[in-house]
Structure formats: C-alpha cells, structure tokens
Amino acid sequence: MKRTILGLAQGVTALVLTIGAFTFFKACGDMDGKFMACHWAQNAVVLVGIVLSVLALVRILLRDDNIRTGLSIGIFALSAATAFIPGTAINLCMMEDMACHTTFKPAVIVISVLLAVLSLGDVIAGFAAGKRRSQ
Numbered sequence: 001m002k003r004t005i006l007g008l009a010q011g012v013t014a015l016v017l018t019i020g021a022f023t024f025f026k027a028c029g030d031m032d033g034k035f036m037a038c039h040w041a042q043n044a045v046v047l048v049g050i051v052l053s054v055l056a057l058v059r060i061l062l063r064d065d066n067i068r069t070g071l072s073i074g075i076f077a078l079s080a081a082t083a084f085i086p087g088t089a090i091n092l093c094m095m096e097d098m099a100c101h102t103t104f105k106p107a108v109i110v111i112s113v114l115l116a117v118l119s120l121g122d123v124i125a126g127f128a129a130g131k132r133r134s135q
Helices: 002-021 037-061 065-082 099-134
Strands: none
Touching: 002 037, 002 065, 002 099, 037 065, 037 099, 065 099
C-alpha cells in the first residue's frame, strides 16, 4: 500500500512539474518575437517532465517490485538532474527580477527535489520489501 501511494505521489508531482512549467510558473515569454535563454530552459524542463510522467505512469501500472524499484531509481536520477536545468545547465535572463528567476527557477527546484525525495523513499521501501520477502 505504501508503495502504491508513493507511486501515485510521484506521478502527480511529475505532472505538476510538466504542466506547471508551461502554465502557472512558466519562464519569460517572447520579447518582440525573440525568445530569451530561459525559454529554452522551460522547454527542457517540460520535455524532462514528460519523460518523468511516463516513467511514473509505467511505475504505477507495473506490479513487479524489482522493476518498480528500478524505475524509481531512474525517476530519482532524472528529477535530481532537472533541478539543475534552470540557471545552471541552461542560462536564464540577465535581470534577476524576471519571472524566470523569481518564479520558474525556484518552482522547478522545489518540485524536482520533492520528486527526488519521493522516489528515494520508494527505492528504500522497495529494498525493504525485497528483504522481507527473501527472509
């Protein structure tokens, strides 16, 4: 039951990251038809969010605990890496008071770290369940 709840939480969090990155905490819009660097950071986060959402969905649907644990390890690694996209892997606007700095970057970091923690919890629960079964 605990692993089912963790899997659903991973799925919801991945969807919030994906949908939020291009809606309610999106980066700066176009400037006279040109896109700022933060636009590409937003696109990268959306793409990674889609992959995380698919992995979480597959993790929910499968029943093999070893595969679920493996998928959670992948979700952990990818979500931890996602926290470094805005401002580290891809530059943001030069002005610190722009939406990409004040809204987008903090939201991506918080949600990515939350997803990494949920995934790590699921990995630990998976290993604990495997040890109980082997005894």
